[in-house]
Amino acid sequence: MVIQLCQVELADVGHYNYGPGHPMKPHRIRMTNSLLINYGLYSKMDVFRPPRATAEDMTRFHTDEYVNFLKRITPETMSDYTKQLHKFNVGEDCPVFTGLYEFCQISAGGSIDVASAQKLNSGQADIAVNWAGGLHHAKQKEASGFCYVNDIVLGILELLKYHNRVVYIDCDVHHGDGVEEAFYTTDRVMTVSFHKYGEFFPGTGDIRDTGFGLGKNYAVNVPLRDGIDDWSYKSIFEPIIEHVMKWFRPGAVVLQLGADSLAGDRLGCFNLSMKGHANCVKFLKSFNVPLMMLGGGGYTIRNVSRTWTYETALACDTEIDEGKIINLLIFVLPYNEYFEYFGPEYRLDIPPNNMVNLNTREYLEKCKSIIIENLRHTQFSPSVQLQQVPNDLFDESDNEEEDPDKRNTTRQKDQRIVPDEEFSDSDTEENGRFRRKDDANYGDDGAYRPSSSVNKRSTSSRRNRSPDDLPEDSKMETDES
Numbered sequence: 356m357v358i359q360l361c362q363v364e365l366a367d368v369g370h371y372n373y374g375p376g377h378p379m380k381p382h383r384i385r386m387t388n389s390l391l392i393n394y395g396l397y398s399k400m401d402v403f404r405p406p407r408a409t410a411e412d413m414t415r416f417h418t419d420e421y422v423n424f425l426k427r428i429t430p431e432t433m434s435d436y437t438k439q440l441h442k443f444n445v446g447e448d449c450p451v452f453t454g455l456y457e458f459c460q461i462s463a464g465g466s467i468d469v470a471s472a473q474k475l476n477s478g479q480a481d482i483a484v485n486w487a488g489g490l491h492h493a494k495q496k497e498a499s500g501f502c503y504v505n506d507i508v509l510g511i512l513e514l515l516k517y518h519n520r521v522v523y524i525d526c527d528v529h530h531g532d533g534v535e536e537a538f539y540t541t542d543r544v545m546t547v548s549f550h551k552y553g554e555f556f557p558g559t560g561d562i563r564d565t566g567f568g569l570g571k572n573y574a575v576n577v578p579l580r581d582g583i584d585d586w587s588y589k590s591i592f593e594p595i596i597e598h599v600m601k602w603f604r605p606g607a608v609v610l611q612l613g614a615d616s617l618a619g620d621r622l623g624c625f626n627l628s629m630k631g632h633a634n635c636v637k638f639l640k641s642f643n644v645p646l647m648m649l650g651g652g653g654y655t656i657r658n659v660s661r662t663w664t665y666e667t668a669l670a671c672d673t674e675i676d677e678g679k680i681i682n683l684l685i686f687v688l689p690y691n692e693y694f695e696y697f698g699p700e701y702r703l704d705i706p707p708n709n710m711v712n713l714n715t716r717e718y719l720e721k722c723k724s725i726i727i728e729n730l731r732h733t734q735f736s737p738s739v740q741l742q743q744v745p746n747d748l749f750d751e752s753d754n755e756e757e758d759p760d761k762r763n764t765t766r767q768k769d770q771r772i773v774p775d776e777e778f779s780d781s782d783t784e785e786n787g788r789f790r791r792k793d794d795a796n797y798g799d800d801g802a803y804r805p806s807s808s809v810n811k812r813s814t815s816s817r818r819n820r821s822p823d824d825l826p827e828d829s830k831m832e833t834d835e836s
C-alpha cells in the first residue's frame with residue numbers, strides 16, 4: 356500500500372493568522388506535522404510538496420469575480436472594497452488577513468495535487484493525505500465558515516476526470532454544505548455528511564435534503580444531536596457507508612476528517628474519542644478503494660494534531676507492523692517542539708467525556724432506515740452516464756502554453772502513465788451487460804479490485820480489469836507485475 360502525504364508549505368502555513376481570538380488556527384497543521392515527524396511516520400510515506408493552486412485552478416469551481424477579489428484584498432485595501440466584502444461574505448467569520456490568498460492557494464493546491472494524475476488518478480498512491488485541506492463550507496462565489504476556497508470540490512473535479520463516480524464523506528461536526536451544493540444535481544458524486552443538526556452552523560443538512568434532478572438521492576444527510584459517542588457513531592456510520600459503497604461503487608473516496616467532532620472541541624458538541632473518530636479511516640480503508648484524506652474543522656488544536664497524527668498512522672499501518680505503531684502512539688508522546696501543548700498527560704489519546712448523548716438508539720435507527728431506503732433508489736447506479744460537471748471541466752484547451760508553473764500542462768498530460776482506454780467514455784461489455792469503467796473494478800461479489808494492483812504502471816488496456824477477467828494464459832504475467 357502506498358501512502359502519499361502532502362506536506363504543504365509548513366514554514367508559511369503556520370504563520371497565517373485569522374486574527375486574535377479567532378478559533379481557526381492554521382498553526383495546528385504545523386503541530387500535526389511535528390508529531391508525524393517525531394513519531395517517525397515520514398519514513399512510512401512518500402512525502403511531497405504540492406504546487407500552489409493558480410487562479411485558473413480555482414475558477415474551475417469559483418467565479419472569476421470572487422477569485423479576483425480574494426487575490427486583491429488585503430487588510431490595507433479593505434476600505435476600498437466595502438461593497439465586495441459584503442457581497443462575498445468576507446470580514447467577520449472569514450476575516451481578511453495578511454497572506455489570505457496564498458493560504459487558499461496552498462490548501463487548494465494540496466487537494467488538487469493529491470487527486471491529480473500524479474497521485475490517486477494514476478494509481479501511484481492508494482491513500483493520499485492533505486491535512487491543510489477539507490475546507491468544506493466555501494461556496495462558488497462566497498466565503499463561509501472560515502473557508503474561502505473549496506479545495507474539496509476542486510479535488511473531486513480532478514478525480515472526475517478519471518473516475519465515473521466519487522463518494523465524498525464528511526465527518527466534521529458541521530454540515531458539508533459547500534461540497535453538497537456543488538454536486539447537488541449530479542449522480543456522479545454522492546455526498547454523505549454526518550453532522551450536528553438543529554440550531555447549529557450552517558443550518559443545512561436536513562435528512563430530507565437528498566439531491567435534485569439527476570442528483571436525487573445522491574446527497575445523504577445524517578442529522579445528529581449533541582453528545583454522540585463512539586458506539587452510537589459507529590452504529591450509524593458503518594451501515595450507511597457500507598450501503599453507499601455497495602450500491603454506488605465509487606472509483607475513489609474523499610474523506611473529510613474535520614476534528615471538531617471530537618470530545619472537548621472548542622466549537623463542537625459531539626463526544627467522539629480519538630479512536631472513535633479514527634474508526635472512520637479504518638472502516639473506509641477496509642474497502643481498499645483509492646482514498647483521499649483531508650482535514651477540516653477542529654478548534655482544540657492539541658486534539659486536532661493528535662487525531663490527524665493517529666489517523667495518518669492508521670493509513671500507513673501495514674500488515675507487517677500492525678499494532679506496533681498504533682500501540683506506541685497511544686502510550687508514548689515523543690518530545691516535539693510543541694510538547695507543552697500536550698500537558699498535563701502528554702499522551703496522544705483523547706478519551707470521551709461524560710456529556711449526555713442525546714442520540715437515542717430509536718432516533719439513530721429511524722435515521723438509518725430512512726437513509727437506507729433512499730439509497731435503494733440509487734441501486735444499479737453504475738449505469739450512470741457522464742454528466743456535465745461545473746465549469747465545463749472536460750473542455751480543456753489543447754493549445755495550453757508550456758508554463759511550468761501551470762498545473763496539467765500538455766507536457767505533464769503526456770507524461771501521465773495512462774493506458775489507452777483511460778480517457779475512453781465507452782462502456783465495456785462483460786457478462787452480457789455494459790459496465791462503466793469504475794464498475795469494472797468491482798467483482799460480482801461487490802468487492803473492489805483495484806486496477807492499480809493489477810497492472811499499476813502498465814500501458815496495457817487490461818488495467819481496469821481484475822485478474823479473474825483475464826484469459827488464463829495472461830494471468831501469470833499480471834500476477835508478477
Ligand SMILES: [Zn+2]
Pocket residue numbers: 527528529613615651652653
Ligand atoms: Zn466544522
